[in-house]
Amino acid sequence: MSFPRYEFAVTSCKSRSCGKIAKNAAPDLRQKNLRSEPVLVKPLLGSSKISPTKKMSSSLRTTNGFIPAKVAEGKRWYVEFYCLDPETGRLRRKRVSVPKIKGVTARRRYANDMVININDQLSQGWNPYLSLNNPEEYTLFDDVCEKYYRYLYKLTESDIMRVKTYNGYTSFLNVFRAWNKEQHKPVCYVYQLKSSVVSKFLDWLWLDCGKAARTRDNYLSWLRSFAGWLMEKNFISEDFTANLSAVQGKRKCAKNRTVIPKETMLAIREYCGDRNRHYLLACYVLYYCFIRPKEMSFIRIGDISVKGGTISVRAEYSKNRKDAVVTLPDCVLKLMLDLDVLTCPADWYLFSSGFRPGAEHHPAKHFGDFWTYHLKKDLKLPSEYKFYSLKDTGITDLIKARTDLLSVRDQARHHSLQMTDLYTPLETRTANESIRHHESYF
Template sequence: MKRKKYMLDGIKKVSERKKRANELITNLNIKLRTGWTPWAEVTSSRQYTSIIDVIDLYHKYLAKLYKAGTIKENTLKDYEKRLRVFEEYIFKHVPAIVYVYQIDQTFISDFLDYILLDRDSSARTRNNYRTWLSSLCTWMVEKQYILQNPVERIKQLAEDEKKRSALTPSDLQKLQKYLKKENPHFLLLCQFAYYTFIRPDEISNIRLSDIFLKEQKVFIASSISKNRRDGMVGLNDILIKSMLDLKIFSQPSHYYLFGKGFKPSKEKTTTRVYRNYFYKVRAALKFPETYQFYSLKDSGIRDLANAEGIVVARDQARHADISTTNKYLKGSDMTVHEETKHFEGNL
């Protein structure tokens, strides 16, 4: 508790002084009940904006970014989901959070603890929320709702290694043999992920018109690419043969390559459908849970890097730097050039 004095002795008449004091008491009580404090370091009237109004404005801001093509649909859904969790926490917080200036380091830290402890989330999920909150607070600083980003002083937590592993060569062969009989179209999808390293969400947006059969390549437009840049990826002989065998190019060019039923279709399919079907195949083949649909990309990068070198794998994966490609290679997967074993130095 701190004492805050309002000096009224400048008002000469006692009756006027009492009247002014009663008005002051009434107004202060109303403001205090809504979360206001005379000790708040508020330098702008915007910092007294209702947090509800600020969140509503941020919803509209995200919708505008999506409409302009600045963020993708998955990003919009992810941000909106996190924003809803944040709103729920604000509404049930005691004491009440009313003004935007109350979003400080203590509040953010408590919210991240809520994500980690109360919601029993992983350190990775908590860190993802921290990253998202930093972008939200950066936006609020830009709009002058808060003075500084309170997330900057909150550290990331150490994360466990991702529970995802590349398929072994023998398991890749088992997968190929099983799907060739059970679902050749899903086999083509798996081969596409394995040989091209294209991300699942990007694959779901590829149309037949994006494939250049004679040049054996596929175009990834910036509008569907994660890095927001146009890209071109090679298609090897196995993929071309599989697509021709399945008569993929007999369908209209505007069709999605892997639509409904994993076949060319005018109806787009979500990556959730890809994952769910892969889980069924994984169960049928009794593969470990560390095998995920995205593991096909891990497996492809490993095998291409070992066969043709990490630079080739880097370019096929559209990585800006080899260090990114290296993250897909575990210690046992990394190549050792024979030349290094027989190199004669000068020491």
Template structure:
């Protein structure tokens, strides 16, 4: 009953731990089933590789229900013959499918990475979208390596997704929005696995995001007196960052867009800045107004004296020919936050919200605020107008009003 192939497998199975380096072949490892009788009764015993645990595990099949020693032994021979045939054909007792259908999870991840790289190169993904997905994949790999060994695609199931989201939300102490972002990534990744035929259905189906009504926004507007302190500090310690703060506060330019802007996009004579569609979030080419304060500070820094094809922010936030990651702004902002002991909710991007809100407070026409912020509609600008109105004092005529009642 033992072929030369099986003898080789049996010999190699003496190692109690087989890693995923063996790939799908690891799941073929097994011992030859044997029949045993002892005080506990009669049973068939063999060991097979368990992908969940990454090692060989003992499997027993009890036969006490078969009455009579002769009948039991005859039945055992029939079962052992059938087990050997199944094991030789790729069956594994710890897996609910044939080994021949197994796909190594790491290979699926690598194929997904190749997919998103192609999407970036073809212009279907923005750089920040690509970077986000790469970051999610990195964290998922770390989770697999340290917390949950996962060798095959079939192990990427609903329980994996739920446990991974708990790891992100609870163990890594991230906010609800971040947890929801990871859920969105898992949904996209699940869809990819289904499209490639690796899975029959998406394991994320039925996993709900945390409702936005239940969590507080992690970013807050910054009080104007604190904004003044930030400006004073940056003017002395972080002059290049202050220029970025100006563009965010007065022009509402997103950090990722700042990293792509070049000197040629600025028209100092017309006091305008044109953001090409290929650089912007909404894929639309739009022109906004540059306040003289912003222009003058850029001139003083020497930004507009750089070659026209230079990025206005490169390494050390100075003009240069290399595009940088938006993370550079956050790193510099962290220095400011620690020095001034700012609240963690006052993020670099908070300057945009604060700038729009102050512009509304100064009674700038809503349509002008909309155009400057490149909002898709006045309804979005109205959100800031409502915030502004909620802080305004009551009408003095109504405060002193005394009616007939």
């Protein structure tokens, strides 16, 4: 299987748009069959060829990072060769004195032996300007990045990593590589990845580009994962993120979610009821069942139990990779019966073409497209109201209805009550009655 070199470029740095990546930065698997191979693109970076200084003859140019040694005889005898200096990115001459030996023939033979020995070491990766215990640390950073892309792609193709995670990790790396390319002294070899470089990159994101603290911390989380992979593959010996900390630390901040008001929700229901009742069913499933759009796109008719009043979510499409059973409220089941979707074949998808049941799978993107280009446009909704906002609104409204948090957690499939509690509006929090009526001797 062949893999591409990934092309990327930096857009103009203007406020929050700083560091955006071209669309062909890496194979986008959002709408690709995971079994299909990415399309090869022409590399923008990543050439392993080393250009010598301009003064050198073109006949001496090499692609191996050095010019072989040769004997220079004169008043003083030397074995001289050129090798890449990582600090300047240019080939630099190195001279080794040939000791004085009685007899020109004997001295020349000794010098030739020195040439053979030095060239042998150079061909094995030795560099006098680079003192490393581990030769892997001398690997070109662009080559390491390509291996990392291949690693992520294989994880995703094997269904070990989610497509969303793959796209996120490759995007993070593309932004870092684009930033690195613009630096005065960019990282050329993987050993040059130091804490100071990473810290400078994170400051650029947060302070110069105006990214949120959470975004900056997300990049740091990815960099820790990247550093772990580099250490596992023996490319580096120390974790360059060990001394870096998250801005927010372990503090959990309130969910930055947009809750749609009741009047707008009623307008959405009326609009969908008139235009497309099958899309209204999709809105109901998201609002009442808290099933994510990607998971919704894979729901089959056979996953719905009328008798049990549940919808099964399969592990291979679930966010947490676990099988789950979600409660199906009566109002959602009634709409399903009115639309006569439950009489379709069990292996049909609930939301296929036109959001009607069908044998063909449609990606989750079509839910958001209808919302953006039709519903939100026709109802003139604010830009912050997204299709996914229905899930956040549903969780918040269920908590407002005094439903116990444990039941809300199970329906939303949160990993902890702490996560569910982040959705609880301040106005719904009530006083503890036992504390409220407590009075002591003081």
